[in-house]
Amino acid sequence: METEKTDISKAEEFKQLANEAFNARKYAQAIDLYTQAIELNSRNAVYWANRAFAHLRLEEYGSAIQDATMAIEVDPKYSKGYYRRGAAHLGLGKFKDALKDFQQVKKMCPNDPDATKKLKECEKAVMKLKFEEAIAAPESQRRSVAESIDYHSIGKGHNYSVPTEVAIAAVTVAVMAALVMFKTSKATIISAIVIGLLLLLGAYWWSGRNTDVEAQYSGARIEGDVVTLDFVKKMMDDFKNQKCLHKRYAYQIVLQTRELLQALPSLVDITVPDGKHFTVCGDVHGQFYDLLNIFELNGLPSDDNPYLFNGDFVDRGSFSLEVILTLFAFKCMAPSAIYLARGNHESKSMNKIYGFEGEVRSKLSDTFVELFAEVFCCLPLAHVINSKVFVVHGGLFSVDGVKLSDIRAINRFCEPPEEGLMCELLWSDPQPLPGRGPSKRGVGLSFGADVTKRFLQENHLDLVVRSHEVKDEGYEIEHDGKLITVFSAPNYCDQMGNKGAFIRFEAPDLKPNIVTFTAVPHPDVKPMAYANNFLRMFS
Numbered sequence: 001m002e003t004e005k006t007d008i009s010k011a012e013e014f015k016q017l018a019n020e021a022f023n024a025r026k027y028a029q030a031i032d033l034y035t036q037a038i039e040l041n042s043r044n045a046v047y048w049a050n051r052a053f054a055h056l057r058l059e060e061y062g063s064a065i066q067d068a069t070m071a072i073e074v075d076p077k078y079s080k081g082y083y084r085r086g087a088a089h090l091g092l093g094k095f096k097d098a099l100k101d102f103q104q105v106k107k108m109c110p111n112d113p114d115a116t117k118k119l120k121e122c123e124k125a126v127m128k129l130k131f132e133e134a135i136a137a138p139e140s141q142r143r144s145v146a147e148s149i150d151y152h153s154i155g156k157g158h159n160y161s162v163p164t165e166v167a168i169a170a171v172t173v174a175v176m177a178a179l180v181m182f183k184t185s186k187a188t189i190i191s192a193i194v195i196g197l198l199l200l201l202g203a204y205w206w207s208g209r210n211t212d213v214e215a216q217y218s219g220a221r222i223e224g225d226v227v228t229l230d231f232v233k234k235m236m237d238d239f240k241n242q243k244c245l246h247k248r249y250a251y252q253i254v255l256q257t258r259e260l261l262q263a264l265p266s267l268v269d270i271t272v273p274d275g276k277h278f279t280v281c282g283d284v285h286g287q288f289y290d291l292l293n294i295f296e297l298n299g300l301p302s303d304d305n306p307y308l309f310n311g312d313f314v315d316r317g318s319f320s321l322e323v324i325l326t327l328f329a330f331k332c333m334a335p336s337a338i339y340l341a342r343g344n345h346e347s348k349s350m351n352k353i354y355g356f357e358g359e360v361r362s363k364l365s366d367t368f369v370e371l372f373a374e375v376f377c378c379l380p381l382a383h384v385i386n387s388k389v390f391v392v393h394g395g396l397f398s399v400d401g402v403k404l405s406d407i408r409a410i411n412r413f414c415e416p417p418e419e420g421l422m423c424e425l426l427w428s429d430p431q432p433l434p435g436r437g438p439s440k441r442g443v444g445l446s447f448g449a450d451v452t453k454r455f456l457q458e459n460h461l462d463l464v465v466r467s468h469e470v471k472d473e474g475y476e477i478e479h480d481g482k483l484i485t486v487f488s489a490p491n492y493c494d495q496m497g498n499k500g501a502f503i504r505f506e507a508p509d510l511k512p513n514i515v516t517f518t519a520v521p522h523p524d525v526k527p528m529a530y531a532n533n534f535l536r537m538f539s
Helices: 002-023 027-040 045-057 061-074 079-091 095-108 113-135 164-181 186-209 229-240 247-262 288-298 320-333 348-354 356-363 366-376 404-408 421-427 449-458
Strands: 267-270 277-281 307-309 338-340 382-385 389-392 436-438 445-447 463-466 475-478 483-486 500-506 511-517
Touching (some): 002 027, 045 061, 045 079, 095 113, 229 288, 247 320, 320 338, 356 366, 483 500, 483 511
Parallel strands (some): 389 463
Protein backbone atom coordinates (compact mmCIF):
# COMPACT_ATOMS: atom_id res chain seq x y z
CA MET A 1 0.00 0.00 0.00
CA GLU A 2 2.81 2.38 0.92
CA THR A 3 4.65 1.50 -2.28
CA GLU A 4 1.53 2.27 -4.32
CA LYS A 5 1.22 5.71 -2.70
CA THR A 6 4.88 6.38 -3.37
CA ASP A 7 4.47 5.42 -7.03
CA ILE A 8 1.46 7.72 -7.40
CA SER A 9 3.39 10.57 -5.79
CA LYS A 10 6.43 10.01 -8.05
CA ALA A 11 4.15 9.80 -11.08
CA GLU A 12 2.76 13.24 -10.24
CA GLU A 13 6.29 14.61 -9.99
CA PHE A 14 7.11 13.24 -13.45
CA LYS A 15 3.88 14.75 -14.78
CA GLN A 16 4.84 18.19 -13.44
CA LEU A 17 8.28 17.93 -15.02
CA ALA A 18 6.67 16.78 -18.27
CA ASN A 19 4.29 19.75 -18.23
CA GLU A 20 7.26 22.10 -17.80
CA ALA A 21 9.07 20.47 -20.72
CA PHE A 22 5.90 20.73 -22.83
CA ASN A 23 5.51 24.43 -22.05
CA ALA A 24 9.16 24.91 -23.03
CA ARG A 25 8.31 23.22 -26.38
CA LYS A 26 10.60 20.29 -25.57
CA TYR A 27 8.00 17.81 -26.73
CA ALA A 28 10.22 14.72 -27.06
CA GLN A 29 11.46 15.26 -23.50
CA ALA A 30 7.87 15.73 -22.34
CA ILE A 31 6.90 12.40 -23.94
CA ASP A 32 9.73 10.63 -22.07
CA LEU A 33 8.61 12.14 -18.75
CA TYR A 34 4.92 11.35 -19.29
CA THR A 35 6.02 7.79 -20.13
CA GLN A 36 7.75 7.51 -16.77
CA ALA A 37 4.60 8.78 -15.06
CA ILE A 38 2.51 6.17 -16.93
CA GLU A 39 4.90 3.39 -15.96
CA LEU A 40 4.30 4.28 -12.30
CA ASN A 41 0.55 4.85 -12.62
CA SER A 42 -1.10 3.67 -15.84
CA ARG A 43 -4.62 4.23 -14.46
CA ASN A 44 -4.45 8.01 -14.72
CA ALA A 45 -6.18 9.18 -17.92
CA VAL A 46 -4.56 12.62 -17.70
CA TYR A 47 -1.09 11.17 -18.28
CA TRP A 48 -2.24 9.39 -21.44
CA ALA A 49 -4.05 12.44 -22.77
CA ASN A 50 -1.11 14.73 -22.02
CA ARG A 51 1.30 12.40 -23.79
CA ALA A 52 -1.13 12.32 -26.72
CA PHE A 53 -0.96 16.14 -26.81
CA ALA A 54 2.86 16.05 -26.99
CA HIS A 55 2.67 13.51 -29.83
CA LEU A 56 0.29 15.87 -31.64
CA ARG A 57 2.86 18.65 -31.43
CA LEU A 58 5.41 16.35 -33.09
CA GLU A 59 2.85 15.34 -35.75
CA GLU A 60 2.96 11.76 -34.46
CA TYR A 61 -0.74 11.28 -35.05
CA GLY A 62 -0.73 7.48 -34.85
CA SER A 63 0.82 7.55 -31.38
CA ALA A 64 -1.55 10.35 -30.35
CA ILE A 65 -4.55 8.24 -31.35
CA GLN A 66 -3.22 5.26 -29.37
CA ASP A 67 -2.61 7.35 -26.23
CA ALA A 68 -5.95 9.17 -26.45
CA THR A 69 -7.73 5.85 -26.87
CA MET A 70 -5.98 4.56 -23.73
CA ALA A 71 -7.13 7.69 -21.86
CA ILE A 72 -10.70 6.90 -22.91
CA GLU A 73 -10.37 3.27 -21.83
CA VAL A 74 -9.03 4.32 -18.42
CA ASP A 75 -11.77 6.93 -17.93
CA PRO A 76 -14.62 6.90 -20.48
CA LYS A 77 -15.93 10.14 -18.97
CA TYR A 78 -12.67 12.07 -19.56
CA SER A 79 -13.57 14.45 -22.39
CA LYS A 80 -9.97 15.38 -23.24
CA GLY A 81 -9.34 11.82 -24.39
CA TYR A 82 -11.94 12.25 -27.14
CA TYR A 83 -10.69 15.78 -27.80
CA ARG A 84 -7.08 14.67 -28.36
CA ARG A 85 -8.12 11.72 -30.50
CA GLY A 86 -10.34 13.96 -32.63
CA ALA A 87 -7.44 16.34 -33.18
CA ALA A 88 -5.19 13.45 -34.23
CA HIS A 89 -7.77 12.13 -36.70
CA LEU A 90 -8.00 15.63 -38.10
CA GLY A 91 -4.23 15.79 -38.58
CA LEU A 92 -4.47 12.69 -40.76
CA GLY A 93 -7.34 14.16 -42.75
CA LYS A 94 -9.84 11.68 -41.31
CA PHE A 95 -12.64 14.20 -40.82
CA LYS A 96 -15.40 11.62 -40.35
CA ASP A 97 -13.54 9.92 -37.49
CA ALA A 98 -12.75 13.33 -35.98
CA LEU A 99 -16.43 14.26 -36.16
CA LYS A 100 -17.42 11.23 -34.04
CA ASP A 101 -14.98 12.23 -31.32
CA PHE A 102 -16.06 15.87 -31.25
CA GLN A 103 -19.69 14.86 -31.14
CA GLN A 104 -18.81 12.90 -28.00
CA VAL A 105 -16.99 15.92 -26.53
CA LYS A 106 -20.05 18.08 -27.18
CA LYS A 107 -22.30 15.48 -25.60
CA MET A 108 -20.13 15.39 -22.47
CA CYS A 109 -19.62 19.18 -22.34
CA PRO A 110 -22.83 20.66 -23.81
CA ASN A 111 -22.14 24.18 -22.47
CA ASP A 112 -18.49 24.36 -23.54
CA PRO A 113 -18.27 27.07 -26.27
CA ASP A 114 -14.90 25.75 -27.50
CA ALA A 115 -16.32 22.25 -28.00
CA THR A 116 -19.33 23.72 -29.82
CA LYS A 117 -17.12 25.77 -32.12
CA LYS A 118 -14.87 22.85 -33.03
CA LEU A 119 -17.83 20.55 -33.63
CA LYS A 120 -19.39 23.06 -36.05
CA GLU A 121 -16.13 23.43 -37.98
CA CYS A 122 -15.73 19.66 -38.15
CA GLU A 123 -19.31 19.29 -39.43
CA LYS A 124 -18.55 21.86 -42.14
CA ALA A 125 -15.42 19.98 -43.16
CA VAL A 126 -17.31 16.69 -43.42
CA MET A 127 -20.11 18.29 -45.45
CA LYS A 128 -17.57 19.83 -47.81
CA LEU A 129 -15.83 16.48 -48.18
CA LYS A 130 -19.10 14.73 -49.00
CA PHE A 131 -19.95 17.41 -51.58
CA GLU A 132 -16.55 17.10 -53.27
CA GLU A 133 -16.91 13.31 -53.37
CA ALA A 134 -20.39 13.65 -54.90
CA ILE A 135 -19.31 15.95 -57.74
CA ALA A 136 -15.95 14.35 -58.46
CA ALA A 137 -15.66 12.77 -61.89
CA PRO A 138 -14.52 9.14 -62.14
CA GLU A 139 -10.75 8.77 -62.56
CA SER A 140 -11.18 7.48 -66.11
CA GLN A 141 -13.14 10.59 -67.11
CA ARG A 142 -10.85 13.23 -65.62
CA ARG A 143 -9.11 15.51 -68.08
CA SER A 144 -5.65 16.91 -67.52
CA VAL A 145 -5.77 20.56 -66.46
CA ALA A 146 -2.24 21.06 -67.77
CA GLU A 147 -3.15 19.99 -71.29
CA SER A 148 -5.95 22.57 -71.46
CA ILE A 149 -3.67 25.54 -70.71
CA ASP A 150 -1.75 27.59 -73.31
CA TYR A 151 0.37 29.96 -71.26
CA HIS A 152 1.32 31.97 -74.37
CA SER A 153 -2.19 33.39 -74.55
CA ILE A 154 -2.44 34.33 -70.86
CA GLY A 155 -1.88 37.76 -69.44
CA LYS A 156 -2.29 40.11 -72.35
CA GLY A 157 -3.73 43.43 -71.36
CA HIS A 158 -7.11 44.53 -72.64
CA ASN A 159 -6.73 46.00 -76.10
CA TYR A 160 -9.80 47.66 -77.45
CA SER A 161 -8.33 48.32 -80.92
CA VAL A 162 -9.14 46.00 -83.83
CA PRO A 163 -7.16 42.71 -83.65
CA THR A 164 -4.39 42.38 -86.25
CA GLU A 165 -5.95 39.39 -87.98
CA VAL A 166 -9.31 41.17 -88.32
CA ALA A 167 -7.63 44.23 -89.82
CA ILE A 168 -5.72 42.08 -92.35
CA ALA A 169 -8.90 40.26 -93.32
CA ALA A 170 -10.70 43.58 -93.87
CA VAL A 171 -7.87 44.99 -95.98
CA THR A 172 -7.72 41.78 -98.04
CA VAL A 173 -11.47 41.96 -98.77
CA ALA A 174 -11.17 45.63 -99.70
CA VAL A 175 -8.26 44.97 -102.08
CA MET A 176 -10.13 42.10 -103.78
CA ALA A 177 -13.23 44.25 -104.16
CA ALA A 178 -11.17 46.98 -105.80
CA LEU A 179 -9.53 44.50 -108.16
CA VAL A 180 -12.93 43.15 -109.22
CA MET A 181 -14.30 46.68 -109.75
CA PHE A 182 -11.41 47.52 -112.03
CA LYS A 183 -11.77 44.20 -113.92
CA THR A 184 -8.33 42.94 -112.96
CA SER A 185 -7.26 39.52 -114.30
CA LYS A 186 -8.21 36.34 -112.43
CA ALA A 187 -4.55 35.53 -111.82
CA THR A 188 -4.02 38.82 -110.00
CA ILE A 189 -7.16 38.33 -107.89
CA ILE A 190 -6.09 34.79 -106.92
CA SER A 191 -2.62 36.08 -105.97
CA ALA A 192 -4.21 38.74 -103.78
CA ILE A 193 -6.38 36.11 -102.06
CA VAL A 194 -3.35 33.88 -101.39
CA ILE A 195 -1.32 36.79 -100.01
CA GLY A 196 -4.24 37.80 -97.80
CA LEU A 197 -4.63 34.27 -96.43
CA LEU A 198 -0.89 34.03 -95.69
CA LEU A 199 -0.99 37.35 -93.87
CA LEU A 200 -4.03 36.19 -91.91
CA LEU A 201 -2.34 32.93 -90.87
CA GLY A 202 0.75 34.88 -89.86
CA ALA A 203 -1.35 37.20 -87.74
CA TYR A 204 -2.95 34.27 -85.93
CA TRP A 205 0.47 32.73 -85.30
CA TRP A 206 1.86 36.02 -84.01
CA SER A 207 -1.08 36.59 -81.69
CA GLY A 208 -0.48 33.14 -80.21
CA ARG A 209 3.23 33.82 -79.66
CA ASN A 210 2.90 37.33 -78.32
CA THR A 211 4.13 37.16 -74.72
CA ASP A 212 3.32 40.68 -73.69
CA VAL A 213 1.61 41.10 -70.34
CA GLU A 214 -0.07 44.16 -68.92
CA ALA A 215 2.05 47.28 -69.19
CA GLN A 216 1.54 48.08 -65.51
CA TYR A 217 3.12 44.75 -64.43
CA SER A 218 6.57 45.59 -63.03
CA GLY A 219 7.69 42.16 -61.86
CA ALA A 220 10.02 39.51 -63.29
CA ARG A 221 9.44 38.63 -66.96
CA ILE A 222 10.43 35.59 -69.01
CA GLU A 223 11.51 36.56 -72.53
CA GLY A 224 10.21 33.85 -74.85
CA ASP A 225 10.26 30.26 -73.60
CA VAL A 226 13.60 30.21 -71.78
CA VAL A 227 13.83 30.66 -68.01
CA THR A 228 17.12 32.46 -67.29
CA LEU A 229 19.13 33.02 -64.12
CA ASP A 230 18.43 36.76 -64.35
CA PHE A 231 14.70 36.03 -64.34
CA VAL A 232 14.96 33.67 -61.35
CA LYS A 233 17.00 36.22 -59.37
CA LYS A 234 14.51 38.98 -60.14
CA MET A 235 11.60 36.69 -59.22
CA MET A 236 13.20 35.73 -55.88
CA ASP A 237 13.85 39.38 -55.13
CA ASP A 238 10.21 40.20 -55.90
CA PHE A 239 9.07 37.37 -53.65
CA LYS A 240 11.37 38.60 -50.90
CA ASN A 241 9.56 41.94 -51.10
CA GLN A 242 6.18 40.17 -51.09
CA LYS A 243 5.43 40.92 -54.73
CA CYS A 244 3.55 38.46 -56.93
CA LEU A 245 4.64 36.76 -60.12
CA HIS A 246 2.36 37.24 -63.12
CA LYS A 247 0.10 34.24 -63.70
CA ARG A 248 1.36 33.90 -67.24
CA TYR A 249 4.90 33.21 -66.01
CA ALA A 250 3.69 31.05 -63.13
CA TYR A 251 1.84 28.88 -65.66
CA GLN A 252 4.92 28.68 -67.84
CA ILE A 253 7.18 27.58 -64.98
CA VAL A 254 4.77 24.93 -63.68
CA LEU A 255 3.95 23.53 -67.13
CA GLN A 256 7.59 23.36 -68.22
CA THR A 257 8.49 21.65 -64.94
CA ARG A 258 5.74 19.12 -65.54
CA GLU A 259 7.27 18.20 -68.90
CA LEU A 260 10.69 17.70 -67.32
CA LEU A 261 9.40 15.62 -64.41
CA GLN A 262 7.16 13.42 -66.57
CA ALA A 263 10.21 12.22 -68.48
CA LEU A 264 12.02 11.02 -65.35
CA PRO A 265 11.84 7.52 -63.82
CA SER A 266 10.41 6.97 -60.33
CA LEU A 267 13.97 6.37 -59.08
CA VAL A 268 16.50 8.83 -60.48
CA ASP A 269 20.22 8.03 -60.67
CA ILE A 270 22.51 11.02 -60.07
CA THR A 271 26.17 11.07 -61.10
CA VAL A 272 28.56 13.40 -59.27
CA PRO A 273 31.98 13.56 -61.00
CA ASP A 274 35.16 13.16 -58.95
CA GLY A 275 36.20 16.42 -57.36
CA LYS A 276 32.66 17.82 -57.52
CA HIS A 277 30.10 18.22 -54.75
CA PHE A 278 26.35 17.71 -54.33
CA THR A 279 23.96 19.16 -51.71
CA VAL A 280 20.91 17.44 -50.21
CA CYS A 281 18.27 19.51 -48.40
CA GLY A 282 15.36 18.23 -46.34
CA ASP A 283 11.88 19.62 -45.70
CA VAL A 284 11.44 23.36 -46.39
CA HIS A 285 7.69 23.55 -45.67
CA GLY A 286 6.96 26.93 -47.17
CA GLN A 287 9.71 28.77 -45.24
CA PHE A 288 10.83 30.86 -48.21
CA TYR A 289 13.13 33.19 -46.32
CA ASP A 290 15.01 30.22 -44.86
CA LEU A 291 15.31 28.82 -48.40
CA LEU A 292 16.93 32.10 -49.46
CA ASN A 293 19.31 31.71 -46.52
CA ILE A 294 20.31 28.23 -47.73
CA PHE A 295 21.24 29.74 -51.09
CA GLU A 296 23.09 32.55 -49.31
CA LEU A 297 25.12 30.01 -47.31
CA ASN A 298 25.69 27.43 -50.04
CA GLY A 299 25.25 29.25 -53.36
CA LEU A 300 22.48 29.20 -55.95
CA PRO A 301 21.70 25.97 -57.81
CA SER A 302 23.78 25.54 -60.96
CA ASP A 303 25.40 22.74 -62.94
CA ASP A 304 28.51 23.24 -60.77
CA ASN A 305 26.50 23.53 -57.53
CA PRO A 306 23.66 21.00 -57.83
CA TYR A 307 20.99 20.35 -55.19
CA LEU A 308 18.45 17.72 -54.30
CA PHE A 309 15.43 18.97 -52.34
CA ASN A 310 14.01 15.91 -50.65
CA GLY A 311 10.25 16.61 -50.52
CA ASP A 312 7.80 18.58 -48.37
CA PHE A 313 8.44 21.87 -50.14
CA VAL A 314 4.99 23.15 -49.19
CA ASP A 315 2.37 23.33 -46.39
CA ARG A 316 2.45 24.82 -42.89
CA GLY A 317 4.74 27.73 -43.84
CA SER A 318 2.78 30.56 -45.47
CA PHE A 319 5.22 31.20 -48.31
CA SER A 320 4.82 27.79 -49.91
CA LEU A 321 3.95 29.21 -53.34
CA GLU A 322 7.13 31.26 -53.37
CA VAL A 323 9.15 28.18 -52.42
CA ILE A 324 7.69 25.89 -55.07
CA LEU A 325 7.88 28.45 -57.89
CA THR A 326 11.51 29.15 -57.01
CA LEU A 327 12.47 25.47 -57.02
CA PHE A 328 10.51 24.83 -60.22
CA ALA A 329 12.08 27.87 -61.89
CA PHE A 330 15.59 26.57 -61.16
CA LYS A 331 14.52 23.20 -62.58
CA CYS A 332 13.40 24.92 -65.79
CA MET A 333 16.58 27.01 -65.94
CA ALA A 334 18.99 24.08 -65.56
CA PRO A 335 17.45 20.60 -65.08
CA SER A 336 20.70 19.08 -63.82
CA ALA A 337 21.21 21.90 -61.29
CA ILE A 338 18.34 20.81 -59.09
CA TYR A 339 16.57 17.53 -58.38
CA LEU A 340 13.19 17.33 -56.65
CA ALA A 341 11.70 14.39 -54.75
CA ARG A 342 8.12 13.90 -53.65
CA GLY A 343 7.27 14.13 -49.97
CA ASN A 344 4.09 13.12 -48.20
CA HIS A 345 2.96 16.76 -48.32
CA GLU A 346 3.04 16.84 -52.11
CA SER A 347 -0.48 15.45 -52.16
CA LYS A 348 -4.06 16.72 -52.36
CA SER A 349 -5.08 15.41 -48.94
CA MET A 350 -2.24 17.17 -47.12
CA ASN A 351 -2.47 20.39 -49.17
CA LYS A 352 -6.18 20.64 -48.43
CA ILE A 353 -5.54 20.62 -44.67
CA TYR A 354 -2.14 22.22 -44.11
CA GLY A 355 -2.34 25.38 -46.16
CA PHE A 356 -0.94 25.02 -49.66
CA GLU A 357 -4.34 24.69 -51.34
CA GLY A 358 -5.67 27.75 -49.54
CA GLU A 359 -2.52 29.73 -50.30
CA VAL A 360 -2.58 28.92 -54.02
CA ARG A 361 -6.27 29.73 -54.21
CA SER A 362 -5.64 33.06 -52.47
CA LYS A 363 -2.55 34.10 -54.46
CA LEU A 364 -3.34 32.57 -57.87
CA SER A 365 -6.53 30.62 -58.69
CA ASP A 366 -8.46 27.37 -58.39
CA THR A 367 -6.97 26.21 -61.69
CA PHE A 368 -3.49 26.37 -60.19
CA VAL A 369 -4.64 24.18 -57.29
CA GLU A 370 -5.48 21.40 -59.75
CA LEU A 371 -2.36 22.06 -61.81
CA PHE A 372 0.00 21.73 -58.85
CA ALA A 373 -1.76 18.52 -57.82
CA GLU A 374 -1.08 17.08 -61.29
CA VAL A 375 2.57 18.15 -61.26
CA PHE A 376 3.18 16.76 -57.77
CA CYS A 377 2.14 13.36 -59.15
CA CYS A 378 5.06 13.61 -61.59
CA LEU A 379 7.73 14.04 -58.90
CA PRO A 380 10.19 11.14 -58.58
CA LEU A 381 10.01 9.08 -55.39
CA ALA A 382 13.72 8.52 -54.66
CA HIS A 383 17.25 9.21 -55.88
CA VAL A 384 20.55 7.31 -55.80
CA ILE A 385 23.82 9.26 -55.81
CA ASN A 386 26.77 7.52 -57.50
CA SER A 387 25.27 4.09 -56.75
CA LYS A 388 26.12 4.67 -53.06
CA VAL A 389 23.63 6.96 -51.33
CA PHE A 390 19.89 6.25 -51.35
CA VAL A 391 17.84 9.43 -50.78
CA VAL A 392 14.12 9.27 -50.02
CA HIS A 393 11.69 11.51 -48.17
CA GLY A 394 10.28 9.02 -45.65
CA GLY A 395 11.93 5.66 -45.29
CA LEU A 396 12.06 1.94 -45.94
CA PHE A 397 9.61 -0.90 -46.28
CA SER A 398 7.33 -3.33 -44.45
CA VAL A 399 8.98 -6.28 -46.24
CA ASP A 400 12.56 -7.30 -46.94
CA GLY A 401 13.92 -7.88 -50.41
CA VAL A 402 12.84 -4.61 -52.04
CA LYS A 403 15.26 -3.84 -54.86
CA LEU A 404 15.97 -0.55 -56.60
CA SER A 405 14.35 -2.02 -59.69
CA ASP A 406 11.11 -2.40 -57.71
CA ILE A 407 11.15 1.31 -56.91
CA ARG A 408 11.84 2.21 -60.53
CA ALA A 409 8.82 0.13 -61.53
CA ILE A 410 6.36 2.04 -59.29
CA ASN A 411 3.66 3.88 -61.21
CA ARG A 412 3.91 7.14 -59.29
CA PHE A 413 1.50 9.22 -61.40
CA CYS A 414 -1.27 9.22 -58.80
CA GLU A 415 -2.16 10.42 -55.34
CA PRO A 416 -0.20 8.48 -52.69
CA PRO A 417 -1.97 5.26 -51.62
CA GLU A 418 -2.45 4.39 -47.95
CA GLU A 419 -0.22 1.30 -48.14
CA GLY A 420 2.44 -0.29 -50.30
CA LEU A 421 5.91 0.72 -51.45
CA MET A 422 5.00 4.24 -52.56
CA CYS A 423 3.24 5.00 -49.29
CA GLU A 424 6.17 3.69 -47.25
CA LEU A 425 8.74 5.67 -49.24
CA LEU A 426 6.86 8.86 -48.37
CA TRP A 427 5.74 8.17 -44.79
CA SER A 428 7.96 5.68 -42.90
CA ASP A 429 10.33 6.58 -40.04
CA PRO A 430 13.35 4.93 -38.40
CA GLN A 431 13.08 3.55 -34.87
CA PRO A 432 15.81 2.73 -32.29
CA LEU A 433 14.62 -0.86 -31.78
CA PRO A 434 15.39 -3.60 -34.32
CA GLY A 435 12.73 -4.99 -36.60
CA ARG A 436 9.57 -3.16 -37.56
CA GLY A 437 6.80 -1.51 -35.60
CA PRO A 438 3.62 0.49 -36.09
CA SER A 439 3.98 4.02 -37.38
CA LYS A 440 3.84 6.77 -34.79
CA ARG A 441 2.20 8.83 -37.55
CA GLY A 442 -0.58 6.40 -38.30
CA VAL A 443 0.64 5.90 -41.89
CA GLY A 444 3.59 3.82 -43.10
CA LEU A 445 5.71 2.04 -40.47
CA SER A 446 8.75 2.33 -38.21
CA PHE A 447 11.89 0.35 -39.11
CA GLY A 448 15.03 -0.55 -37.20
CA ALA A 449 18.76 -0.58 -37.93
CA ASP A 450 18.65 -4.22 -39.05
CA VAL A 451 16.09 -3.32 -41.76
CA THR A 452 18.31 -0.47 -42.94
CA LYS A 453 21.40 -2.70 -42.98
CA ARG A 454 19.72 -5.43 -45.05
CA PHE A 455 18.31 -2.95 -47.56
CA LEU A 456 21.74 -1.38 -48.10
CA GLN A 457 23.49 -4.76 -48.41
CA GLU A 458 20.94 -6.19 -50.85
CA ASN A 459 21.22 -3.11 -53.08
CA HIS A 460 24.99 -2.57 -52.74
CA LEU A 461 24.54 0.85 -51.15
CA ASP A 462 26.38 2.63 -48.31
CA LEU A 463 23.93 5.10 -46.80
CA VAL A 464 20.26 6.11 -46.51
CA VAL A 465 19.46 9.83 -46.36
CA ARG A 466 15.90 10.79 -45.52
CA SER A 467 13.96 13.79 -44.19
CA HIS A 468 10.35 13.91 -42.93
CA GLU A 469 11.11 14.58 -39.23
CA VAL A 470 12.00 17.77 -37.39
CA LYS A 471 15.28 17.39 -35.48
CA ASP A 472 16.62 19.74 -32.82
CA GLU A 473 19.99 20.10 -34.57
CA GLY A 474 18.51 19.94 -38.08
CA TYR A 475 19.79 16.39 -38.54
CA GLU A 476 20.28 13.09 -36.76
CA ILE A 477 22.60 10.17 -37.51
CA GLU A 478 21.06 6.79 -36.63
CA HIS A 479 21.26 3.07 -37.32
CA ASP A 480 24.98 2.70 -36.69
CA GLY A 481 25.79 5.63 -38.96
CA LYS A 482 23.95 4.10 -41.93
CA LEU A 483 20.96 6.51 -41.86
CA ILE A 484 20.88 10.31 -41.70
CA THR A 485 17.75 12.42 -41.26
CA VAL A 486 18.09 15.97 -42.63
CA PHE A 487 15.50 18.70 -42.01
CA SER A 488 15.90 22.16 -43.56
CA ALA A 489 13.10 24.20 -41.95
CA PRO A 490 14.63 25.89 -38.86
CA ASN A 491 12.33 26.99 -36.03
CA TYR A 492 9.67 24.90 -37.72
CA CYS A 493 6.28 26.63 -37.72
CA ASP A 494 7.85 29.51 -35.74
CA GLN A 495 7.65 27.45 -32.57
CA MET A 496 9.92 24.40 -32.49
CA GLY A 497 13.23 26.21 -31.94
CA ASN A 498 15.16 23.66 -34.03
CA LYS A 499 18.07 24.31 -36.34
CA GLY A 500 17.96 23.53 -40.05
CA ALA A 501 20.58 21.53 -41.93
CA PHE A 502 21.78 20.42 -45.34
CA ILE A 503 24.35 17.81 -46.38
CA ARG A 504 27.20 18.36 -48.84
CA PHE A 505 28.68 15.24 -50.44
CA GLU A 506 32.10 15.37 -52.10
CA ALA A 507 32.86 12.84 -54.83
CA PRO A 508 34.33 10.27 -55.05
CA ASP A 509 34.09 9.18 -51.39
CA LEU A 510 30.74 10.95 -50.75
CA LYS A 511 31.52 11.53 -47.09
CA PRO A 512 28.62 13.59 -45.69
CA ASN A 513 29.50 17.09 -44.53
CA ILE A 514 26.55 18.41 -42.51
CA VAL A 515 25.99 22.18 -42.30
CA THR A 516 23.52 23.57 -39.76
CA PHE A 517 21.90 27.00 -39.66
CA THR A 518 19.31 28.96 -37.69
CA ALA A 519 16.08 30.62 -38.76
CA VAL A 520 16.04 34.09 -40.30
CA PRO A 521 13.31 36.72 -39.87
CA HIS A 522 10.32 36.73 -42.20
CA PRO A 523 7.36 39.07 -42.77
CA ASP A 524 4.60 38.94 -40.18
CA VAL A 525 2.53 36.24 -41.84
CA LYS A 526 2.00 33.40 -39.41
CA PRO A 527 2.50 29.73 -40.32
CA MET A 528 -0.74 27.97 -41.19
CA ALA A 529 -2.28 31.29 -42.26
CA TYR A 530 -3.95 29.53 -45.20
CA ALA A 531 -4.64 26.20 -43.49
CA ASN A 532 -8.01 24.59 -42.97
CA ASN A 533 -10.00 26.70 -40.46
CA PHE A 534 -10.58 23.71 -38.23
CA LEU A 535 -6.90 22.79 -38.09
CA ARG A 536 -5.86 26.34 -37.20
CA MET A 537 -7.87 26.01 -34.00
CA PHE A 538 -5.36 23.44 -32.77
CA SER A 539 -2.20 25.21 -33.94
